[in-house]
Amino acid sequence: MPRVRFAPSPTGYLHVGGARTALFNWLYARKTGGTMVLRIEDTDRERSTDAHTQVILDGLTWLGITWDEGPLFQGANLEQHQAGVRKLLDAGRAYHCFCTREELESQRAAAAAQKTGFRYNGRCRSIPADEAARRRAAGEEATVRIRMPDGELAWDDAVHGRISFQGHDLDDFVILRSDGTPIYNLAVVSDDIAMRITHVIRGDDHVSNTPKQIAIYRALGAQEPVFAHVPMILGSDGKKLSKRHGATAVGDYQDQGIFPAAMRNFLALLGWSPGGDREILPEAELIDLFSLEGIQSKPAVFDTAKLEWMNGQYLSATPAGELLPAVTRQLGRLGVDAGGRALEPLIDGVKARSRTILQLAEQVAVRLAGPKGEPDARGIALRKKLGPAFAEHLRRAVAVLESLPADEWGAESILAALTASAEFAGAKLGDALQPIRVVLTGGTVSEPVNELLVLVGREAALERLRRAAAETEPVG
RNA sequence: GGCGCUAUCGUCUAGGGGCCUAGGACACAGCCCUCUCAAGGCUGGAACACGGGUUCGAAUCCCGUUAGCGCUACCA
Numbered sequence: 001m002p003r004v005r006f007a008p009s010p011t012g013y014l015h016v017g018g019a020r021t022a023l024f025n026w027l028y029a030r031k032t033g034g035t036m037v038l039r040i041e042d043t044d045r046e047r048s049t050d051a052h053t054q055v056i057l058d059g060l061t062w063l064g065i066t067w068d069e070g071p072l073f074q075g076a077n078l079e080q081h082q083a084g085v086r087k088l089l090d091a092g093r094a095y096h097c098f099c100t101r102e103e104l105e106s107q108r109a110a111a112a113a114q115k116t117g118f119r120y121n122g123r124c125r126s127i128p129a130d131e132a133a134r135r136r137a138a139g140e141e142a143t144v145r146i147r148m149p150d151g152e153l154a155w156d157d158a159v160h161g162r163i164s165f166q167g168h169d170l171d172d173f174v175i176l177r178s179d180g181t182p183i184y185n186l187a188v189v190s191d192d193i194a195m196r197i198t199h200v201i202r203g204d205d206h207v208s209n210t211p212k213q214i215a216i217y218r219a220l221g222a223q224e225p226v227f228a229h230v231p232m233i234l235g236s237d238g239k240k241l242s243k244r245h246g247a248t249a250v251g252d253y254q255d256q257g258i259f260p261a262a263m264r265n266f267l268a269l270l271g272w273s274p275g276g277d278r279e280i281l282p283e284a285e286l287i288d289l290f291s292l293e294g295i296q297s298k299p300a301v302f303d304t305a306k307l308e309w310m311n312g313q314y315l316s317a318t319p320a321g322e323l324l325p326a327v328t329r330q331l332g333r334l335g336v337d338a339g340g341r342a343l344e345p346l347i348d349g350v351k352a353r354s355r356t357i358l359q360l361a362e363q364v365a366v367r368l369a370g371p372k373g374e375p376d377a378r379g380i381a382l383r384k385k386l387g388p389a390f391a392e393h394l395r396r397a398v399a400v401l402e403s404l405p406a407d408e409w410g411a412e413s414i415l416a417a418l419t420a421s422a423e424f425a426g427a428k429l430g431d432a433l434q435p436i437r438v439v440l441t442g443g444t445v446s447e448p449v450n451e452l453l454v455l456v457g458r459e460a461a462l463e464r465l466r467r468a469a470a471e472t473e474p475v476g
Numbered sequence: 477g478g479c480g481c482u483a484u485c486g487u488c489u490a491g492g493g494g495c496c497u498a499g500g501a502c503a504c505a506g507c508c509c510u511c512u513c514a515a516g517g518c519u520g521g522a523a524c525a526c527g528g529g530u531u532c533g534a535a536u537c538c539c540g541u542u543a544g545c546g547c548u549a550c551c552a
Binding site for chain 2: 234
């Protein structure tokens with residue numbers, strides 16, 4: 001049975017790229033009946049925080065990504081990592097390096113000045129073990145470097161096919177800091193071996209780490225896992241997705257009222273395709289269709305418009321009743337009290353015109369509490385265009401609607417009454433109705449006016465219309 | 477600079493030598509519907525980076541070129 005892991009470092013929020021990596025791991029585990037391990041890579045003590053860990057856990061949970069083991073913390077495995085280094089040292093596959101940070105930095109600067117790449121010069125490579133032991137006993141600080149073998153370091157990547165590096169292009173990199181704590185590549189390999197990880201599914205930014213990790217696997221005499229490097233997610237300018245592209249944290253989308261299922265569907269299709277034309281794929285289909293081979297080898301641009309479209313698809317497919325809790329929560333945030341009214345009809349009325357729960361809740365709020373402040377630009381433009389007629393239409397509407405008894409306050413009779421009145425006055429139906437829409441919603445966009453009136457309710461609608469008619473009445 | 481990865485409409489992609497005058501989706505434009513806007517339906521514009529091979533035949537295979545991206549720490 002495959003064992004996969006998602007291994008974020010808690011140094012920031014759960015990024016959409018990380019979320020997608022987690023999703024692919026999860027999909028693969030669920031598809032194959034394997035095990036998903038969650039490991040928090042907190043070896044960078046300076047930048048790791050518990051708050052970030054919690055945000056990552058929350059983000060995964062929101063997306064519906066579950067894990068079977070963990071969360072495990074890499075920091076807890078210090079002794080295991082050190083034991084691995086000792087084993088490498090004993091086998092002569094690693095050695096102590098006494099070069100100081102300052103020496104290394106000046107070498108790096110010199111290399112940069114000459115526009116040539118920096119590579120560790122191997123100065124400490126040939127220091128005999130007993131001499132190294134003596135110097136360390138004398139209090140000299142040392143890191144541990146792996147002895148990088150010559151020859152090929154290649155693997156058959158599950159998404160890219162064969163990828164090959166040459167050992168002599170890599171240098172003897174540090175695996176243990178002078179303070180005795182492990183460096184990322186060592187810790188990862190050590191943990192992946194200990195956790196019996198069979199498939200390492202991670203971002204493309206790790207492909208250049210892979211040959212280094214393979215060198216460690218070999219030096220440790222351990223079996224290498226299958227590697228699958230999934231492509232990066234880019235911003236609209238083709239550059240690596242970052243803060244300046246707008247929302248990149250999973251939590252941002254949660255706040256915007258995106259459905260977890262829509263986000264998951266969208267993320268899955270970013271860099272992966274089941275083949276064919278299917279787009280809207282529920283969880284079960286995603287799992288059933290998923291394969292590592294279906295993962296794209298080129299990076300993908302994150303397209304918010306398509307995410308919102310997809311969310312709209314999920315929104316229309318979700319019955320109003322299921323939307324109720326989320327809408328109620330948003331209404332609370334907007335400070336609008338439903339006053340015990342049944343929200344479902346309101347939700348159904350505006351559902352098709354919303355792409356996110358947030359937009360939907362805002363529309364419901366307007367129908368409940370009336371628009372806030374002045375109408376929008378198009379509403380004002382209409383008022384100007386109609387001039388005095390705007391108020392006339394309103395007054396006529398008020399008169400007709402008032403004459404409609406409460407028990408006849410239905411979409412059909414309202415439309416009939418309004419149509420007849422407009423006809424009698426020789427007004428175009430559109431001109432007669434649009435002012436009502438503007439007063440009731442603050443804009444020129446809504447469900448049909450007769451339905452809008454039903455949703456707002458007789459008393460509230462009449463009250464708002466009367467007031468607006470009076471306000472817009474020409475002086476004299 | 478070195479090493480590596482990648483290359484189909486603006487974007488996500490289908491495509492595994494002939495089914496391709498390259499299909500779908502988002503976005504865009506137009507039309508239908510219509511009291512507005514959506515939704516929905518229909519229509520349209522829009523791509524195989526370039527150059528060489530291989531082959532009867534190449535978006536598909538090979539080699540270059542170009543471009544983009546990633547990595548190049550006692551970060552992860």
